[in-house]
Ligand SMILES: Nc1ncnc2c1ncn2[C@@H]1O[C@H](COP(=O)(O)OP(=O)(O)OP(=O)(O)O)[C@@H](O)[C@H]1O
């Protein structure tokens with residue numbers, strides 16, 4: 067990627083490019099494999115790593131706070147504070163520590179994701195019917211079994227809704243991460259900002275939107291598959 | 303189930319509360335105060351009392367959802383304190399008011415919960431689930447794959463009972479299991495549970511705050527008063543006849559005489575030879591099947607303005623006719639009154 071010139075190499079300009087049209091489908095198609103596709107994959111990778119890591123951390127934190135309720139207030143305070151720091155400022159703060167690296171980007175993204183994930187997961191755990199938990203305890207399920215077979219399963223709708231907002235938000239912030247690392251759709255956009263040629267800018271932007279919509283759709287679908295009982299309730 | 307008389311219930315165990323005290327952390331007064339009683343193996347013991355009198359606490363101490371702070375509880379002679387709480391709970395059936403069914407699991411999966419964590423193999427699991435759902439009248443073929451939200455309240459309650467019975471526990475704890483049901487459904491489920499209990503003879507502790515339910519379901523009733531103290535522990539008959547004090551008398555109600563009539567059926571009068579032979583002149587009397595209670599008989603006499611009812615053989619389920627059975631005799635008001643006072 068770093069070998070990519072800042073101003074795109076037009077090669078032999080097509081009619082569309084020569085006209086400097088708003089969007090040149092042929093140029094987009096010609097550069098799909100060398101430009102857009104790699105950036106899209108990187109974008110997805112950056113997002114996935116951040117969301118998965120954030121999700122694991124948030125689940126652990128929410129489970130701990132669910133059991134030790136005095137922990138909830140401080141954890142919630144810290145995560146919501148992190149959430150209020152503007153993304154660029156957070157990158158800026160981390161660069162002196164971890165440099166212009168993927169680690170900096172992922173760290174910031176994870177710190178961002180925590181608040182929404184933690185809040186929705188904890189809410190989900192707290193909304194598990196008390197009856198179901200008492201029955202599970204009374205039947206002799208262990209703490210771990212209650213957590214994995216009852217509480218987290220019943221919290222799935224909340225987990226999914228948390229993941230949906232967080233994933234869409236993270237896909238957006240990854241675009242800004244191009245200021246730190248030359249990766250993802252953001253870097254295409256950033257470079258195109260300095261050029262009068264708009265196809266790269268519009269193409270990358272549209273791909274980011276499409277990625278967010280697709281990820282959201284996948285999560286909705288996953289939620290449906292994981293909660294067959296919820297549909298019957300609505301029908302009942 | 304092999305043939306087991308009520309005397310020697312197969313696999314049932316007695317439950318002994320031995321000076322049990324429960325004081326919750328930060329509470330100044332105990333929730334259960336010096337409770338001593340014995341539930342004989344295979345019997346249903348109803349814990350009855352006003353709200354906050356410690357019934358649920360007493361129940362939850364048996365499966366150690368609440369730890370006792372004084373005294374001891376023994377099941378089949380073994381102190382519950384010597385057992386690992388998880389293993390103890392897996393050997394005790396537990397049914398609660400709103401059923402506590404897992405909404406995310408199907409009926410079959412709900413029922414299979416405990417056998418599954420006990421590591422039963424698939425085949426045995428499936429057989430057991432089928433057997434239990436059959437037992438509570440919800441055939442697995444039709445209901446097994448539904449979710450709890452797709453059942454009626456009464457059906458959910460029956461699944462709760464099937465689930466509690468899954469690992470064939472010798473003891474069952476039921477905390478107001480039918481409290482959320484409408485009166486008609488409740489009667490139904492009560493009858494079903496009694497019929498079921500006659501077959502499986504578990505030792506059951508049953509929390510209720512409905513005296514009628516207690517009289518109907520209980521072999522014995524423990525009445526609690528505020529402060530978690532046991533006011534009286536007796537059979538329904540004795541409790542209604544000889545309340546230990548004013549509190550119990552008030553709790554069982556001024557109509558305790560009528561309630562006592564529910565404990566005796568016309569068939570019992572017939573067995574005791576207390577019916578007079580029916581004469582032709584009695585043909586005009588109102589008529590009642592022998593499986594009705596004395597209370598129903600009395601009610602009928604009051605309603606019809608007579609001083610006797612004709613007692614007929616209960617209609618057999620096999621013969622399929624709508625008509626009533628042969629007349630057994632006539633129960634007079636006097637005979638009902640005498641039997642009620644006995
Ligand atoms: N977890 C708890 N911590 C502290 N006190 C409790 C707890 N659970 C119950 N209590 C108290 O113990 C007493 C007995 O409560 P319990 O739930 O056993 O009553 P109950 O007879 O089942 O009442 P109800 O008919 O309303 O269900 C009450 O005063 C209640 O406030």
Ligand SMILES: [Mg+2]
Pocket residue numbers: 357358359509
């Ligand atoms: Mg209670």
